[in-house]
Amino acid sequence: MSKDMNIHYDSSNELSTPAVGRLSLYYRELQRLQAAGLTSTNSRDLAAMVNVSAAVVRRDLSSIQSTGRRGVGYDVAGLADHIGKVLGSGVQWKAILIGVGSLGNALLRYKGFERLGFTLAAAFDTDPAKINRNVGGTSICSLTELEPILRQTKPELAIIAVPSEQATEVAARVVALGIQGILNFAPTTLKVSSNVAVINVDLASELQQLAFRIQNR
Numbered sequence: 001m002s003k004d005m006n007i008h009y010d011s012s013n014e015l016s017t018p019a020v021g022r023l024s025l026y027y028r029e030l031q032r033l034q035a036a037g038l039t040s041t042n043s044r045d046l047a048a049m050v051n052v053s054a055a056v057v058r059r060d061l062s063s064i065q066s067t068g069r070r071g072v073g074y075d076v077a078g079l080a081d082h083i084g085k086v087l088g089s090g091v092q093w094k095a096i097l098i099g100v101g102s103l104g105n106a107l108l109r110y111k112g113f114e115r116l117g118f119t120l121a122a123a124f125d126t127d128p129a130k131i132n133r134n135v136g137g138t139s140i141c142s143l144t145e146l147e148p149i150l151r152q153t154k155p156e157l158a159i160i161a162v163p164s165e166q167a168t169e170v171a172a173r174v175v176a177l178g179i180q181g182i183l184n185f186a187p188t189t190l191k192v193s194s195n196v197a198v199i200n201v202d203l204a205s206e207l208q209q210l211a212f213r214i215q216n217r
């Protein structure tokens, strides 16, 4: 499927970030149900799987024009396909990884990206000892080759897993080369132009929020 066939939402029908996050979780659970051979599900069961209320599931799904049938529920394969299209899965996305340390190594070995349509086209590092090694099927290139390789492979996404001091410069370089979205693991706030989507994954901050919740319950 071409990227043009993605389902686009105009600003009047924009999905909130939490709603997109929940859709991604419904998608994961629907895929699991499909693999187990189930053909239908309902909002109550989906709600229990992702720990939200059935009303939230129905609202999220109706916001993407998916309504279940009373007494029958949702068709698992059809709903998974529809959510997949809304989220941009089912099309192939090319991603690159920059920084192949402890975290980068684990990401390169993770098999779950491919299943959702994300291909890791190349990985980059500055450490000469890592260049030309292959991790999880992706070869590690020198950062000096970033420009020619990106011009050739034209990835849409970049995963940044370099030390925080290097992240801003690395982000500027990939944005200048046409990257449209960045998944940033470095604990720093990237300032890039507003037409580049950035998602920051700050695991330490998540742990801090978890500790706060436990402390205040």
Ligand SMILES: NC(=O)c1ccc[n+]([C@@H]2O[C@H](COP(=O)([O-])OP(=O)(O)OC[C@H]3O[C@@H](n4cnc5c(N)ncnc54)[C@H](O)[C@@H]3O)[C@@H](O)[C@H]2O)c1
Binding pocket: 098, 099, 100, 101, 102, 103, 104, 124, 125, 126, 127, 130, 143, 160, 161, 162, 163, 164, 166, 170, 185, 186, 187, 202, 203, 204
């Ligand atoms: N390891 C974790 O569990 C974890 C958890 C949360 C956040 N992070 C963050 O993710 C980032 C990576 O963490 P890590 O533990 O893998 O660090 P690491 O030190 O093991 O790896 C960093 C890698 O980046 C490379 N590098 C440095 N500068 C570079 C540049 N300009 N371009 C390309 N490569 C460069 C290094 O050679 C090294 O291979 C850090 O910002 C860290 O704070 C890591």
